[in-house]
Amino acid sequence: MMKTKHYVIILCFLLITLFLFSLTKGSFALSISDIFHILLGQSTDFMKSQVFFNLRFSRVMMAVIAGLALGIAGAVYQMVFSNPLASPDLTGVATGSSLGAALAIVLGAGTPYEMMSGAFVVGMLSLGFVLLLVKLTGVHRTMTYLLAGIVISSVGDAFIMLLKYMADPLGELAAIEFWTMGSLASMTLEKMMMSLIGVMIPMLLILLCHRQITMLSLGDENATYLGLNTKTFKIFIFILTTWMVASVVALTGVISFVGLIAPHIAYLLLHKRTGAFFICSGFIGAILILVGDLLARCLIPGGELPLSILTIFLASPVLVFYMYKQRGKLL
Amino acid sequence: MSVLLKVEHLFAGYQDYIVKDVSLTLKAGELVGILGRNGCGKSTLLKVIMGNCPLQKGYVQVQERNCFEMNIKKRAGYLSMLTQRNNVIEGLSVREMIALGNYASSSFFSFQDDNQTITTLAKDYHIFSLLDQDYTTLSEGQKQLVQLSCLAMQNTPVFLLDEPDNALDFDNRHFIFQMIQNSIMSQQKAGLVVIHDPLFALMYCHRILLMSEGKIIDEIIPSLQTSDEITLKIQNLYPDIIIKKDQDLQQYYYFMK
Numbered sequence: 001m002m003k004t005k006h007y008v009i010i011l012c013f014l015l016i017t018l019f020l021f022s023l024t025k026g027s028f029a030l031s032i033s034d035i036f037h038i039l040l041g042q043s044t045d046f047m048k049s050q051v052f053f054n055l056r057f058s059r060v061m062m063a064v065i066a067g068l069a070l071g072i073a074g075a076v077y078q079m080v081f082s083n084p085l086a087s088p089d090l091t092g093v094a095t096g097s098s099l100g101a102a103l104a105i106v107l108g109a110g111t112p113y114e115m116m117s118g119a120f121v122v123g124m125l126s127l128g129f130v131l132l133l134v135k136l137t138g139v140h141r142t143m144t145y146l147l148a149g150i151v152i153s154s155v156g157d158a159f160i161m162l163l164k165y166m167a168d169p170l171g172e173l174a175a176i177e178f179w180t181m182g183s184l185a186s187m188t189l190e191k192m193m194m195s196l197i198g199v200m201i202p203m204l205l206i207l208l209c210h211r212q213i214t215m216l217s218l219g220d221e222n223a224t225y226l227g228l229n230t231k232t233f234k235i236f237i238f239i240l241t242t243w244m245v246a247s248v249v250a251l252t253g254v255i256s257f258v259g260l261i262a263p264h265i266a267y268l269l270l271h272k273r274t275g276a277f278f279i280c281s282g283f284i285g286a287i288l289i290l291v292g293d294l295l296a297r298c299l300i301p302g303g304e305l306p307l308s309i310l311t312i313f314l315a316s317p318v319l320v321f322y323m324y325k326q327r328g329k330l331l
Numbered sequence: 332m333s334v335l336l337k338v339e340h341l342f343a344g345y346q347d348y349i350v351k352d353v354s355l356t357l358k359a360g361e362l363v364g365i366l367g368r369n370g371c372g373k374s375t376l377l378k379v380i381m382g383n384c385p386l387q388k389g390y391v392q393v394q395e396r397n398c399f400e401m402n403i404k405k406r407a408g409y410l411s412m413l414t415q416r417n418n419v420i421e422g423l424s425v426r427e428m429i430a431l432g433n434y435a436s437s438s439f440f441s442f443q444d445d446n447q448t449i450t451t452l453a454k455d456y457h458i459f460s461l462l463d464q465d466y467t468t469l470s471e472g473q474k475q476l477v478q479l480s481c482l483a484m485q486n487t488p489v490f491l492l493d494e495p496d497n498a499l500d501f502d503n504r505h506f507i508f509q510m511i512q513n514s515i516m517s518q519q520k521a522g523l524v525v526i527h528d529p530l531f532a533l534m535y536c537h538r539i540l541l542m543s544e545g546k547i548i549d550e551i552i553p554s555l556q557t558s559d560e561i562t563l564k565i566q567n568l569y570p571d572i573i574i575k576k577d578q579d580l581q582q583y584y585y586f587m588k
Contacts, residue, residue, distance in 0.1 A: 082420045215431055217420050224383055225414070226485065227407030227435030271465070273422025 004276050007269050011283040015064070018290045022060045023052075026297050030056065058192035059184045063289045065192070066184075066248045066255060067262070069199045071285020073241045074259030075266065075278045076206060079217040080237060081145055084267075087260035088245045091145065092152035094259070096126025097242070097249040099156045102163050102176045104250075112191050112251060116198060119246035126152045127238055181306030182253040184293050191251050198247025202240035207278060213237060214274050255292075256308040258285045261315035264322050288314055333359050334395075335521040336380075336410075336489045341389035343379040344545075348387065350376050351545040357489060357521035362512055364526045364536035368568055372545040373525045377491045380523075381412050393489050407435035412491040413478050419466055425477050426462045429453065432484025445484075452480040456510060472503035479510060492524040496531065508535040529565055529574065533583045541568055558583070 024030050028051050030038075037043040038052045070088065077086040088094045100122030104115040133148035160180065167173040206213070212233055215223040220230040248255075262285035266277055292310035299305060336357040343350040349372045357363055367373045378384040380391050382399055391398045393409040401409070411432075429449050453459040456476045461469065466477065475495060482490055495511065496504040512535055515522050526532045532539045539551040541564060549564045558576040565572055571588040 079420065082418055084420065211431075211434065214423065214427070215434065217423070218431075219418060221378075221383060222414055224403055225381060225407060225410075225412045226431055227404040229403045267422055271422070272424060272427075273420060274424075274427050277422065 004270055004272070008276050008280060008283075011280055011287070015283050015287055015290070018287060018294075019060060019064060022063070022290050022294050023056055025294060026051075026056060027302055028055075053189055055187075058189045059187045059293070060290070062184050062187045062192045062195060062252065063293045064286045065195055065199050066252050067258060067284075067286030067289035068203065068282040069244045069248045069285075070255060070259040070289075071262035071266075071282040072203060072206060072278055073245050074261075074285070075263040075273070075281035076213055076237060076241050077259070078263050079213050079273060080234065082217045082219065083145065084264065085146060085260075087263075088241070089254075089256060089260055090153075091149040092126040092130045092156060093123045093242055093245055094249060094254050094256075095153040095156035095160075097123035097246045098180060098254045099126075099159050099163075100246070101250045101253075102160050105172055105175050106163050106167055112194050116194070116247055116250040119250035120243055122156075123242045123246045123249070124239070126156055127242060180254060182255040182308040182311075183296075183304070183306055184252055185304050187251070195247050195251050199244050202244040202247075203282075206237070206240050206244070209233075209237070210275060210278050213278075217273070252307070254308060255289060255311055257311050257315040257319075258288050261318050262288060265318055268322070268325075335359050335393060336523070337392040337395075338380060339390050339392075341376075341379055341391070342387040343375070343384050343389075344387065345385060349384075349545050350379050353389075353545075353547055355523075355540060355547065357523060359488075359519040359521060360516055361537045362515050362522045362524060362535060364524050364532040364539040365542055366526060366529060366532055366539055366565070366568060367542035371542050373542055374493055375545075376542070377412060377493055377523070377525060380491060381410060382406060393487075404435055407485065407487070409487055410489050410491065411482050411485040411487040412493065413482050413495055414493050415497060421465055421467045423466045424463055425453075425458060425466055425469070428466050428477055429480045429484050432481040432486075435485060435487075448484065449480075452483050456480045456483075471498040472500065472507075475499060475503070475507055476510075479507065483514060487520075489521045489523070492522060494525050494527065496526070496528070504531065511535070529569070529572065530583050530585060533561070533574070541565070543568060553583075 020032065023035055024032060030048060030052060034043070034048055035052065038049045043049050074087045077088060077091060078084055097119035100118035100120065101115045103122065104118035129152050130145070130148045133151065134144050137144050160176065164173055164176050167176055212228055215226055215228050216230065216234060223230045263281040265284045266281040267273060270277055270280060288311060289307070292307050292314060295310050296305040296307050334356050338353060338355045341350055341353045342348050353376060365373050365376070375384055379386060386399065396409065398406050398410060426449055429452060430445070433445055450459070453462050456479060458473060458476050458480065461473060466474065469477065492511065495507055499507060508531060511522060511524070514520065524536065533553045536553070539553070540547045541549040541551065548567060551561055551564055553561070558574050562572065562574045565574060573586040573588065574583055575585065576583050
């Protein structure tokens, strides 16, 4: 019991430290005292406060929001599918969402709001297709979900490629390319605020429903007998998670692997998948993306690496470690 | 004795009826067994009563209230069921598993883990030392005890059990049935249990319903019937069985022809 509480505090502390550290780093360095002055409105350096509010703060905040959203969504997927390999990446939602955003770009609807709606609708559609495929095969097993997810993700990827092929090579192509690798580079205060609102509402609802999500992990039949209206509630949870993922993916592009790996790290630390597991998974997701983004900005001076490269490099060893721990057990 | 569960002319199934015209009643303090061969519709019958299978005709009442007209949460306050849970993800402790039993009686915002009840139940079911263990690490017998405590937590007047002795060793099977019998007798509840072993049914159930091809074909009341009468009835299901009763020990045993 105490242990869980300790982990929450440690993760929270780590997150805040990294957040503050991230604020100071970048091609334009800001010191902690600079930031204090800016926040207190005492700064006379217009340049510094511009950098802080328009670039640094929105970007770092977005990293936290994206990490929280993907980490929590991943944790919820694991529970709802009762399967540690379920994640927004593998169930087709992430690909679907980026397809939606890409579609919005090609159709000429480039405002963040329109892209978010596109990401939400296509993300929901791909999840729907995955569930339909599983239903058609009639086999509710891990493998079926993963296969269906891979199929739908591939179809989504194919459509994205098609869109790239048709896209105007000067403007749209670059914009779409940006989605498939994930980046926080073009974040602005306005976009960040939109995403914040888009993520916070479903996230709070999800955290309030953590008990019901735990019940879903027992399977539809058992959860029904315990008194949960599983059909309605599952759809509700799918809408909330897709909304959350779409609000992030529409602005940052696909940030690979965080949704899969954050809950695994959370489980390795806490040894449980209930209660604090969800928020811890979110914290870990945020820490992963903060570190990834920090490296993306700082590894190449003056340059910018796509975020997914770094999250994959950070996350792969964890997945390998998990597989090693699971050796001898059937997945 | 008051009637707790009343099932009337139940027909259910998908294309063909799997459950055909089943009527039964359970009274307070009664444990009723269902015996039948594989695929005769026993488990489906339990699912239908729980409202989890397409119903064609008939109704189910608990304490004179129609269960199919209730919403799912309310129904879970009247009827509960023990199923085979073999697909639980790692990361749920025994305590959390038992606590889920009180979902039906808690409201959305004022939920709290009732630790005292959980502790008492865990002691009753001999799983107190396991409370903080991960559910998936338990043995089958321990898992079944956790499920029973979860059922006790849900605390419904009627509960259904689908092969509660499945995968248990000899000792544990008796222990499980004793626990079930105790909770029914002491709290005047009613239980309907699907059983495979005729001896266990004769030993622990007040009445036994024999089921074949979706219908209830006969009824055995062990306390009122001789072993010859019982043999004749059970032979409708298992033609080669001969049931005997040891008059000194008041226990049943069987031969195969």
